[in-house]
Amino acid sequence: MEYILFFVLGGLISVLSGFFGVGGGFILTPILLLMGFSPLQAITTSLFFTVGTSLSGITAHIKLKNILWKEGLIMGTSGIAATQLARPMVYYLEARGWDDIVIPFMYIVLLAYFAFSMIRQGKKSDEGVIAPESFSVPKLMAIGFVGGFASAALGVGGGFIIVPLIITMLGFNPKKAVGTSLFAVLLIVSVGFVSYAVKTEIDYVIGLMLIAGGLIGSQFGARLTGYFQNKEMNAMLGMLYLATLAGAVLKLFALNKTGLAIMSIFIVYFFARSFVKINQAKHIPKKG
DSSP: OHHHHHHHHHHHHHHHHHHHOSTTHHHHHHHHHHTTOOHHHHHHHHHHHHHHHHHHHHHHHHHTTOOOHHHHHHHHHHHHHHHHHHHHHHHHHHHTTOHHHHHHHHHHHHHHHHHHHHHHHHTSOSTTOOOOSSOOHHHHHHHHHHHHHHHHHHTSOSHHHHHHHHHHTTOOOHHHHHHHHHHHHHHHHHHHHHHHHTTOOOOHHHHHHHHHHHHHHHHHHHHHGGGSOHHHHHHHHHHHHHHHHHHHHHHHTTOHHHHHHHHHHHHHHHHHHHHHHHHHHHTSOOOO
16 A cells, blocks of 8 residues: 555656656655655665656657756766765765755755745746746856755755746746756756665665656646646746645654655645646637
8 A cells, every 4th residue: 555655656757747848856755754754765766766757757858848958968067976975965964864954945945945946936927928048057057066066965856946947047938948957856866866875775676666657747747837827837846846845844853754745745635736727728629
């Protein structure tokens, strides 16, 4: 029964991953912490899961032509270098017993910033916004580096940092940002997972059940982007950050069940909103 729960959890998280381009680990790591996993186990399991879901999500976004390959490669390469700097820091914190406080606190700081920036971005109209034809290589490298460092330090794909930064700083179209981020994330988490797996024992059956659910969910999530406007996607991403932020804060106060309840409420809201959007699209008369 426990493994079925992780299968369902993997599917739900992967729909969000495919929709928002956040790699899945950004949502899974705080949930695993709230479920009682140690920080190192949560990080390694989340990276393992993110490798699988990123692969699946990328195939959907290739069909949708949402990936800018050169930009994704630049960010991914820079991010890989950053993972090798972050990993020793995590082991240092774990050896001194500081990981249970420092890692959730790092989540809180990052989530608070990105929740604010994406909700503000979601208030802007899509009209008259033209995505640039080329992007700054130094900025792409810097964003990839930050995403890679966060990936290895927090057990996330890095997409939850990369997506809002390339939208707000570089002017990426949100749908292109999602696809390109997933490609960069795949490069980053593959190296990050191997680095941790050498020293950290995890339950690979749980990981495989999460991935099995994820292989279904991420395909569906990528297709859902076609039912939403860019500003709606930005606003909902901000709401996801707020829900995850609440979970991270409550974890510090040992209110794990309350944190899980808040994250569950957002997931229910997301799927209800998506169901309404799909139904509305079915009733719109086709032209011609």
